[in-house]
Amino acid sequence: MQSRRKLRFRLLISFALFGFGLSALFAMASLYVRAKVENQLVNASLQSDVNQAVESTHADPSKPVGSRLIDAWMFSDRTIYRAPLGWQNLASGVYDMHDVDKDGRPRHYKLAVSRKYSLIGFISYDISREDLGKRQLVASLVASVILFSLLSLAIGMWLSRKVLKPVTELARRLRDFRKTGRAEPLAPYFADDEVGELALALDEYSTRLTAMVERDREFNSDVSHELRTPLAVISSTTELLQGSPDLTDKLRERLKRIERASRQATELIEALLLLSRAERRGPTRGEITDVAKVAADVIESQRPQIRDKPIEVELTQSDPVTVNAPASVLSVALTNLIGNAIKYTLEGRVTVQVEKGRIEVIDTGPGIKPEDAERLFQRGVRGEGAGGSGAGLGLAIVRRLCELYGWDVSIRPRTDANGAIASIVFER
Template sequence: MQSRRKLRFRLIISFALFGFGLSALFAVASLYVRAKVENQLINASLQSDVDQAVENTHNDPGQPSRSQLIDAWMWSDRTIYKAPLAWQNLAPGVYDMHDVDKDGRTRHYKLAVARKYGLVGFISYDISREDLGKRQLVTSLIASVILFSLLSLAIGLWLSRKVLKPVSELARRLRDFRKAGRAETLAPHFADDEVGELAQALDEYAARLTSMVERDREFNSDVSHELRTPLAVISSTTELLQGSPDLTDKLRERLKRIERASRQATELIEALLLLSRAERRGPTRGETTDVAKVASDVIDSQRPQIRDKPIEVELAHSDAVTVNAPASVLSVALTNLIGNAIKYTLEGRVTVQVEKGRIDIIDTGPGIKPEDAERLFQRGVRGEGAGGSGAGLGLAIVRRLCELYGWDVSIRPRTDANGAVASIVFERG
């Protein structure tokens, strides 16, 4: 499963987060400005009022203290003991105070204190109503944030559906073309905008790709026909020559080599043609291919390489293993693997072991490095000590054939002795 989110989902989330963030920022800014202004106004008012009360008492001691605010008290330094205990040692300034009234309710108020001319003045301002207003404001702002977030989400849903509708339609038409196996122009179905430009670019790309595929298909057909015809002539001619009674053993052996080379070339052409078309084809009439028989034929075709080497090639199989693939495909794969094992083994043994669901080619050559095992299947890469001609394409072709038929091919060093083990697993566990 893909972990990438759809573009529509990203648009919806972006709108929702934008709306939530903007609303939350507005709410926080509103709370901050309200608290800042409220605190400055209350503090300034209380301080101004208590200073004025002290001045009035100083100028006219006989007049009772009064304040424009609700509660005010005035004591001298000698009578300060009459003030509440929590107030007596307060320095001049404005304080946030909390206490419990006679009814047992918690009271929140601001207390302004002034000490001047031997007098101590107190003014209290009940801000419980301010706290209530603040709570109501917070509740309203939270509701606004939720409302605007939901509104942003709804707008995001609507806009994403509207904006991405042409893109979804383009994807749908592409899927329909793939299912129907046909290619139609896309640009006429879309407006002259970015999506229409994308559709036109896809039309141009599809036209170039179709032209390339047609040329490749024609080339493959022509090459296949032109190569198969002379190979068929070679094969039939060698077959007729082998029927001649006056052939020497040496000449007969050479004709057999020509016949084997012709058959291998025909099988290779068929396998390469399947690869170029990325076409997986099974044997005709629902038949299956015997792995051991194909391996035996490949070993016989490699006998000339063994002639001048002290090498034994052994085919070991206990169970009948068959695959649903043409014999030519399996033959090309095994020819490369068995041929490489014989080529790199100077002396010893090459064992071709056919087991249930797999075939292993085990040699006693110099072996390979573990880090080079996967690299050998890349195009143009040849093993260390590879002599003679070659472009390093054999194992790359084997890998592609195995991928086409769902097989696993690998090469690894032996753990019990010198050498390497090449394996093809036909049935994945």
């Protein structure tokens, strides 16, 4: 996961890098200009001086050689052997020379050479001072770069704090709102600028969101009342009809199917309404539900689906398991898992195993691909061979219910035979 840096930190780094880059460019430009100008001036001065010495000697050979610079020599073609060996074959021009002085210390100097009128003139110019000045300049520029960088960092810290103060205040108020849950307008606390526009947009969004939540709450309340009433009528009516002594076995079986469907619809509506409320307020606790009993009721309600199939449905329990959740929530989850197992199994066995802290539904159907196991819990995704019924919402609802109560639900292919294993783990 890529790290997310604060805006203030990014501004601070930008100011620091800008100051460092600007200082470094200034230092490099200063060094380049200094070296170029110095080199041109020294070369021009040396060449002019040696030319002057040659012209003076040519005009009056008896006149001692003079130079406006220190250390000048004049030789002829016959006396050039007296010059240092490294100078004797140099052509006219200016050279950078390195050697040691009489005390054995390194010496850096420029040597100007002029060959004219059978005379060879030399003028040396010690540039050790210039080297020292250059080193001092480099040290000064490095110190300036560091100083300007620190100054840029300090300015960046001050400016970032100043510039981001409204954003920090807006974030603080949003955190307070998240903690307390009390919404109050943000725009009045900020100036009419970009942050103020953002605060106004958040106020408008909060208003729309609050209105939408209120409509959703009212809708849930209406649905709860409007759907429960007819389902209660259907349930009571089927119960009364089953008590009639003149019912045939066929009609009695159909009334039982109506009763089971009514009960499943009631449980599903209660679970969905509970899910809608709990996602805002937290899950409902306080009701202890026996997992094996709910599983047995679900299996009994699924009997009509296996009437025309060579399928055996078996419930086994190795340990008593209870959960702190409404029975309707667990019933909806198990109805989807057990119902899918029966639906996709054409023949064989569906085993519901209640073990310590979990329940598993094992079938002998066609199974699933490992890469499709997680996709089946997405909205609108249905397994292969699902036929034309259903909208692919059952497992998505199961996942939401399990996440609400902290359960782990999963589906995986069997490794020992064809089929799939759906499980809910209640204790992590």
